[in-house]
Amino acid sequence: MTRFSSLLAATALAATVFAGAAQADYPERTITMVVPFAAGGPTDTVARLVAESMSKDLGQQVIVENVGGAGGTLGAGRVASAEADGYTVLLHHIGMATSATLYRKLAYDTLNAFDYVGLVTEVPMTIVARKDLEPTDLKSLVEYAKGNKDTVTVANAGIGAASHLCGMLFMSAIETSLVTVPYKGTGPAMTDLLGGQVDIMCDQTTNTTKQIQGGTIKAFAVTSPARLDIFPDLPTAVEGGLPGFEVGIWHGVYTPKGTPPEAIAKLEGALQKALKDENVAARFAELGTKPSSDADATPAALKAKLEGEIARWKPIIEKAGQYAD
Incomplete structure (x- = not known):
């Protein structure tokens, strides 16, 4: 091996070690959680509860940035085009799936522009x-x-x-x-x-x-499968005479496509711990919902949910004919 090739090999090894060390130290600075709706709304409430708790486990602040407009697609687009380094994440609801049909033109490919962290809750x-x-x-x-x-x-x-x-x-x-x-x-x-x-x-x-x-x-x-503890006297839609009428507004956390697996793993772990936080669970209960389980707060579960919901809502939206440009 020539001196030059040895130098190249050493440089490559050093870069690999440095990259690995950088990921091992993740996160080293503030993480931005983009919420694609206005502050004070239901999704914003969920995001702020989760972000505060995740900050404790990650050792860095997770701040919420509201990027509203176009039914959530502006905020989703902001994350899709962000650097895939784990420092920009998206908390979005069911609109992540329905926008794939509702909007004739999107600035991103819903199924291929993001990596997955996990489900948060279904309201x-x-x-x-x-x-x-x-x-x-x-x-x-x-x-x-x-x-x-x-x-x-x-x-x-x-x-x-x-x-x-x-x-x-x-x-x-x-x-x-x-x-x-x-x-x-x-x-x-x-x-x-x-x-x-x-x-x-x-x-x-x-x-x-x-x-x-x-x-x-x-x-x-x-619209839940069973009555809610918070409203025990309020019937389900099925009980009220609408067979099959069950719908929940699920929320999930995403990152830009190509985010290092080590960063996703740390975000997943922090999310799962946040969803076990007694304060988060108590606040969710007050809002008529509950945290996702460990099995659902995973990349695989969120990916499967998104794919299934796109397929479910597509014919409903097409039948209604209510599209957005």
């Missing part, structure tokens, strides 16, 4: 209405909606929002198109429901629990 939905709406149970609500389909309004927080997806599923289940009223966020939509300007909304327990408990809106059903 149940609630079918609610303004408090003075005439129906008293889900069966009479369906009959009322069908009989007044040209005037009954269904509010949502915008294309791709959880409330938009659940509203589409509700209209598909009752085989009736209603008047859809999109807002620029969950807050304005709930404000108008509270004020009686719109009739119905289907949204996450993280956004409706306080109003249901306060009696300021009328609740008809939860």
